[in-house]
Amino acid sequence: MTSTRSNTTIAWLVCALVAAAQFGNYYVYDSIGPVADLLQQQRGFSDTQVGLLNAIYSLPNVVLILVGGILVDRFGAARMTVLTAGVCLLGALLTAFSPSFEVMAAGRLLFGIGAETFGIATMAAVAQYFAGAQVAFAMGLTLAIGRLGSFSADMSPTWFASAYQNWQPPLMIAAASAATAFAAALVYAGIARRHPAPGAPAPSAERFEWRDLLHFGRAYWYLLALCVLWYSVILAFRSTFSIKYFQHVHGLDLAAAGAMNGYVYLAAVFATPAFGWLCDRLRRYAPFLAFGALLLPLALAVLALTHWSLWISTVLIGISYSLVPAVMWPLTSKLVGPERFGTAIGLMWVAQNAGISGANLVAGWLNDRAAAGPQNPAGYEPMMLFFGVASVLGAACAAALWLSAGDKEHEQARRPH
C-alpha cells in the first residue's frame, strides 16, 4: 500500500518535471515569431531568412527523428531527455548570442535536432511511469503545460514589454527557459536512477533492424496516417495561413485575427488534460480520436462554406486541437510495446515533419497560383479544398482505426490491472 502510494508520488513528480521541461522547450520553439519584426529592423533579415529560422527546425527531422526514437529505445528515456535538453540549451544559447544569421540558423538547427527527440523521450517517460492507468491524463497535462509555453512566448511582448526594445533580450529569455528545461531534465534523470519506472524496458543492446519498422500492426499504420494528415492540416493552416485567411476572407484586423488564432492554444491548455482524464476514466480512446479528427473537416467546411460566426469554427478547431493529441499519444503507447515506443513515435514524426513541410509548400503554391489576397478572397478556395480533402482522409483513417483496434477489449488489453 505504502509502496503503491510512493510509486504514485514519484510518477506525479516525474510528470511535473517533464511538464516543466516541456514548457521551456515549447517556449523556445515559438520564440522567433515575436522577434521577427525586430530581426528585420535591427539585423536586416529578409522574410525568407526569418522563415528559414523555423523551417530549419523541421527539415533535419524528416530523417533524424527516427534515429532519435531508436536512441530513446536503446539508451532509455531519462538519459535521452538530459542529452537532448542539453542540445536544446546549446541551440538556444547559440541563437541568442549569434553574431550572424548563419550562426543563428545553426542554433535553430541544433535546437530542432534536440527538441524533437526530447519530445519522444519525455513522452516515453510519462508512458512508462503511468503504464496503463491515467496515461492520457498525465500526457495531456504535460502537453497542456507545453502549450502554455507556446502561449507565453506569444504573450511575451506584453509580459516582458521592456525586453522588446532589442532583438537579443527576448531570445535570452528563451535561452533561460531552455536552461530551466535542462535543470528539470537533470532532476527527473536523478529520480529515474533511484526509482526506475515500473513500465520501463531495460535499455537494449540489440542491433537495430530496418525490417522491424514494418512489423507494427495495422492499427499503428492508421494512426501514423492520421498523425501525418491531421498535424499537416492543423499546423499548416493554424500556424501559417489562418491569420491572413481570417483577415482577407472574413475581414478581421491583424490583432483580432491573431487573438482568434491564440484562443485555440489557450483552450488546449485546459481541454487537453480534461479530455485525457475523460478517456482514462471511460477507458475508451479510439472513438474519441475519431470524433476529434472529424471536427477538423467540419470546422474547415464551416469556415469555407458558411458566413457563420468565426467562434463556431474556432470552438470546433479548439476541441479537435485538444482532443486528438490528448488521445493519439496515449493510444500509441497502448498499441505498441514499451520497448518499441520511441521507434514508433520516431517513425510517425518522420512522416509528420515531411507532411507539415509539404502541406505548407502546397498551400502556399495554391494561394500564389490563385492570386489569393484581400482583393481576391476566392483565391483561398483551392487551399481550403486541399485542407478539407486531407482532413477528411485523416478522419477516415481515424474511423478505420476505431474499427480495427477500437473495441473495448483491445484498448484495455495492455492495462496491467
Ligand SMILES: C[C@H](NC(=O)[C@@H](N)CCCCN)C(=O)O
Ligand atoms: C506532441 C506533439 N508534438 C509533435 O507532434 C512534434 N513532432 C511537433 C511539435 C512542434 C511544436 N512544438 C504535439 O505538440 O501535439
